[in-house]
Structures are given as C-alpha cells and as structure tokens.
Amino acid sequence: MNKIEELKRWYECKREGRTEEYKTYKTHLKSKKSDIERFKGYITDAKIKLEETKLRFPETSKECKDAKDQVERWKHSLKATELALKFMRPNIPEDIEYRNTHGGEDFVRKLQEIASPNLDLRFHGTPIYFAEQIIKSGEISSTADRYDGYIKSTDMKGEISASTIKSVNRTIDFFSDMASYMHSLPAGCIFAILPKDQADANYGPDLLHSVNLKENPEQLFGLITTPENIEQVTNWMKESGFQDKGVYTFEGFLEAVKEKSQIIDNQLGREKSNISYKQKENDYLFEEEEVKEIATSKDIRIGRINKLQEKIKNRNKLENLKGREENQNSEPSRD
8 A cells, every 4th residue: 555545544543543453553553564574584594494394305295295295385474474464454333343243152153053064065165265266266275285285274185164053153253353453453254165066075074175266256245345345346246256255244154044945945945845745656656566466367256346446546646646746836935
C-alpha cells in the first residue's frame, strides 16, 4: 500500500472513530515487516547449516533431512508472513462481533442438527491469505507437498486435514483464523468439501486425499467466511472459474446445508420407495411356467384357480396405488 492509500485509510479510521484500531494496526504492521527480515536471515543460516551437514552425513540421513526441513520451515513462515502483510488493515468492531457470535458452538450445534446423515461434508480451514492461494491454484495440499517434505502439522504428502460435521468445531477453533483480528487480519475461510469417492471418504479420521478443484470441481460444496470477506472471496472464485460455487456467511451456509440435505433425503426416500414397490410387484408377478401349468393342466383344482384370482386382485390394487402416487407427484407444489 502506497503512502496516499495509507493516508486515506487513516482519515477513514479517524472519521469512523477507529483511531485506536488504526494505531494497533500500525503496530502489527511494523511487527510483520520485522518478522519478514528475521525469517530471511533464518533461511540464510539454515541453508549454510544444511550445506555443512551434507559434508558430514549422507544426504539420505536423518541429520540432513532435519537440516533441510529447517530451510523449508523458514521458507513457509516467510511466505505466510509476506502474504499476510497484503491483507492487514485496522479492525472493524462489527467484524469482530460477527466472528465471536456466529463462528462458535451455536453454529456447530445447528449444523449437526440440520445436516443429513447422507451428506458427507468435510471441512478444511485456512487463513485468508492461503484461501486466496488455494482458490487461484485450485489445489488443497499439505506443506509436505508444497515445501519439499516439510510437515508443518500432521498432514503427510498426498493428504490434507479435513474434519467431519461431528468434528468441525476443531476446524473453526484452530484453523479458520477467527481470532486473527488480534493481528489486524480478516477472518479466514473454511472449505466445505465432498470426498472424491468411497476410498477417499474412508481414508482416515479427519483426513482426505489432496484435493484438485480444477480436475474435480464437484468436490467443492462451497466456502464459509465472514461478511467482511464475501465480496473479495466471490471475486477470486469468479476469476478462477468457480463462479457456480457458493460463498457463504455462517448463517447462509446453514441454509445451504439444510436445502441440500432435504434434496438428498427426498431423493433417497423416492429410491427406497421404488425399491419397495419393485419388491411388492415381484410378489404378484406370474412365472411363465406357473401360467403354463395352470393353462394346460387336465386336473385344474379349485385351490389353484383361487390362488390365480387372488394374484390378479392384488396386482390390480398395486396398479391403482402406483397410479395415485404418480398423480400426487405430478401435482404442482403448494409451497
């Protein structure tokens, strides 16, 4: 941000009575810039240490791996800080209030109440600056994939952490940056993802395989974020070809899940009804040999004829029932 834009920001905060927020923001800004220089120094030192370690140990040794991980660790920290710097701004009290009100236990409880057990949603939380990178690259991957094997948390190569509806509170509390206002940053985003297939769904507790949204856009159900980010995140999605995917506030996401859950449950209900109908229908079908035997038998017994008449009667009942169901389904909705 140049000096003119920074001056405009100062006058805006003064006009809105947010001078304290502006002072706090400037303190955080100075700290981030200091971190950037510090991380650059750490990278230089770590590279020197790596070369020294290579002279003493084989490159496949644990010592070399640990030294290499240190280089990647500081590269990751530097990149994250540089990206965060672009998003820093003075806090707005209404934004903080929204995060504290909507991003907590009440949201989790409502989500767990309304979500269909047949909707297998997974959640991956990330700061706002990494959300931009994910959307524009179309990939959700681990640090091990992006930083030459360096594992920042527990995600190995080829996998990502992704909580379920039962454990989504962990994603909100620890990975979606709801408390980033303490560093003068916007809230993060939560990617709502569908497993690629059954093998992906069963991969591990709170884990999925890495997600390539460019190749498998159907896996992205939508994004959850706060009102302060909606416009910007929506623009990123459009620019990246995901304009048909929803960007939701927390309450908006609950509505989307409720609607999708009803669609899924209704569809499964109709499928079960059709299966049930087919099973009943099979009970009243006449086998070819059965009809032939009755028709050609010289000794047609009364019991056999009664059985045939009963089947005909039941089949007619079933056809009438099916006709009434089709008429009901074809009537226009009254909603």
